[in-house]
Amino acid sequence: MRRGFYDRAVTVRGWAWVVLVVLCAALAVVVAVLIPWQRPPAPRADQLAALAELPGERVAKARELRGELRWIRYPAMLVGLGVALLLGLTPLGAWLVGLVPGPWIAKVLGGGLLVLAVADLVTLPFAAWRHTVLVRYGLSTQGWGGWAVDLLKGYAVGAVLAAIALLGFFGLTRLLPNWWWAVGAAGAAVLVVLLSFVFPVLVEPVFNKFTPMADGPLRTELMELAARDGVPVRDVLVADASRRTTALNAYVSGIGPTRRIVVYDTLLREAAPAETVGVVAHELGHAKRGDVVIGTVIGALGAAALVVGLYLLGGWGWLLRRAGVDSIAEPKAIGLLLAVATVAGLLAGPAQAFVSRLIEARADQHALELTGDAAGFEDMQQRLSLVNLSDPDPPAWEQSLFGSHPTTVERMAAARAYARTHG
Template sequence: MVSTIGLMTVRGWAYLTLIVLVAGLVVAALLLVPWHRPPAPRSDQLAALAELPQDRVAQARELRGETRWISYPSMILGLLFALLLGLTPLGAKLVNLVPGPWLAKAIGGGLLVFFLAELVTLPFAAWRHSVMVRYGLSTQDWAAWSVDLLKGYAVGAVLGAVMLLGFFGLTRLFPTWWWAIGAAGAACLVVLLSFIFPVLVEPVFNKFTPMEASPLRTELMELAARDGVPVKDVLVADASRRTTAVNAYVSGIGPTRRIVVYDTLLREAPAAEVESVVAHELGHAKDRDVVVFTLIGALGTAALVVGLYLIGGWSWLLRMAGVDSIAVPQAIGLLLAISAVIGLVATPVQAYVSRRIEARADAHALDLTNDPATFEQMQKRLSLVNLGDPDPHPLEQFLFGSHPSTVERIAFARAYSRTH
C-alpha cells in the first residue's frame, strides 16, 4: 500500500510538472512569438503572381506535383512503420536480436530500430534526388548524394547513441524519478546543440571559407553593426557542390554567430539583393529567434520526456508493444511510435509559429534596408531560382509552410512601400 501511494505521488508530481512545462511553453509562445501578421493584400498577391514568368511558375507547380507523390507517401509509410514497431512486439523483438547486456541492447538495438525506420523511406529519398537532378536543382551525382546520406546517418547515430545512453542510463540509475532528471537533461541538450551545431555539425556537410575582402563583405559587416548585431565573420558555403538553390543565413549564438552566404547566391544575385537576404537573417538574430526556438524546443522536449513517463503507465499500450515498462530498451519501438505521432501533430503548429517569425524578419529587413523594391526583386529571384511554388495551396501552406509564400512576401513589400 505504501509503495502504491508512493507511485501515485510520483505520478502526481509528473502530472504537475507536465502542466507547468506546457503552461511555460504557452506563455513563452504568447510573449515571444510575433502574432501580428504584416498586411499582405490578396490583390497585391495576385498582381505579383501575374508578373512572374508563367513558364517558371508552371514548372515550379509541376515540380511540387511530383514531389507531392514522394513526400506524402514517405511520411505516411514512415508513420505506419513506426506504429508497427511500437504497437506490436516487433520493436521489442528487433532490440532482442542484439546480444549482450542492457547497454548493448539500448544503443545497438536503438540504432538498429532507427536505421530500419530510415531504410523504409530511403527509396523515396532517392526518388526525390532523381527528381531534383532532373529539374536542375541538385548538382550531386549518386556517389556524392550517397556520401551526404552516410554523413547524415553518422551524425544521427552519434546523437542517437547519446540520447539512448542518457535515457536508459537514467531509467536504471533513478527508476522512480528518471523522468524529472531526464526532462532537465533533455532541455540542456537542446540548448547545448544550439551552440555546438554551427561549429561541429555544419562543417560536416559544407565547407565554409571566410569571404574575401570586398565591398560586399564590408557592406554586410556594416549592415550587422548598424543593426546592433555583432557577428564574428562572413563565411561562404560551398552549396554549389550540392544544389543550385540560393540562400543565406545567420548561424550560431553569441561568440559562434556568423553570416553564412551560399556561393550560389553570390553567383546569381547582385550585391543589393544579397544585402536584402542578409538583412532578413539579421532580423532573426536581432529578435533572438534562435534563442526563442531553443527555449520553446527545450520546454517542448522536457514536456515530451515527462509525457513519455506518464504514457508508460498505460498498461494496455505496454501489452501491445510486448514490454513490461517503457523504461527498458525493448520499448524503443514504442518510444519511436509515440514521438512520430507527437511530431506529426506538432508540425502544423511549428509551421504556423515559423511563418509568423519569418514575417517579422521580413519586416525587419525592410526597416533596415528601406528598400522594398530590392526586397521584392530578391523574393522573385528566390522563387524562380529555387523553383518554389509562389502561391501554394492554402491547406498545404497551413500544414507545412515554414515561410510566408512568395506572393505574400511581395504583397507585404508593396504594402510597406505605400505606408512608408
C-alpha cells in the same frame, strides 16, 4: 508494504502530472509573449498582381515540380508513420532489440541503431526518388556518389545524437527508477540548448565547407549592416552549396560567440549585391529578435514535456502490452519510444509551421526597415522563387499545414504595402 509502495507511486505520478502542466503552461506563455502575432499587411490584391508579373512558364514548371514532390513527400510521411507504429505498437520493435546480445548498454546502442536503421531503410527509396526528381529539374548538382555520402553523413550524425539520447534515457531509468523523468526532462532541455551552440561549429562543417568571404565591398557592407543593426557577428562565411544544389540562400548561424553570417556561393553568383544584402538583412532580423534563442527555449520546453509524457504513458498497460514490453524503462521499448516521438512530431508540425511563418514575416519586415529597399526586397523574393522553383502561391491547405515561410506572393505583397506606407 504494498499499500505504501502504491501510495508512493501515485505520488510520483502526481508530481509528474504537475510538472507536465507547468511545462505546457510555460510553453504557452513563451509562445504568447515572444511570438509576433501581428503579421505585416500583405493584401491579396497585391499578391495576385505579383503573381501575374512572374514568368508564366517558370511558375508552371515550379508547380509541376511541387506536384511531383507531393507524390513523394506524403507517401513517405505515411510509410514512415506506419513503420514507426509497427515497430512501437507491435512486438516487432522489442524483437529486434532482443536480437542484440549482451548487457543493457549493448542492447540500447545496438538495438537502438537497429530499430532506427529499419525505419530509415524503409523510407530510403523515397529519398532516392526525390533526388532523381531534383536532378531532372536542375535543382540538385550531385551525382549518386555525393548524394550517398551526404546521406551517410546524415545517418551518422543522427546515430550519434540517438545514442546520446538513448544512453541518457535508459541510464537514468536504471539509476532513478521512480524519478528518472524529472532528471531526464532537465537533461533533454539542456541537450537542446547545447546543440544550439555546437551545431554551427561541429555539425554544419560535416556537410559544407565554409571559407571566409574575401575582403571587398560586399563583405564590408554586410559587416556594416550587422553593426548598424546592433547584431555582433564573428565573420562572413561562404558555403560551398553549389556542390549539391543550385538553390539560393543565406543565414545567420549560431548564438553569441558562435554567430556568423553564412552566404551560399550560388547566391553570390546569381544575385546582385543589393539582393544579397536584402537576404542577409532578413537573417539579421532573426538574430536581432533572438529568434534562435526563442526557438531553443521552445524546443527545450517541448523536449522536457516529451520526457515527462513518456513517463506517464509508461503507466498505460494497454500501450505496453501492444509493444510487447513490461516497462517503458527497458531497452526493448525503443520501438515504442520511436512511435511516440514520430506521432508527437507529426501532431506538432502544423503548429510549428504556423509559428515559423509569423517569425519569418517579422524578419521580412525587419529587412525592409533596415535596408529601406522595398523594390530590392521584392526582386530578391522573385529571384529566390524562380531559381529555387518554389510554388509562389501554393494551395492554402498545404501552406497552413507545412509552410514554414510566407509564400512568395505574400512576401512580395508585404514589400509593396511597405513601399506604399513609407514611400
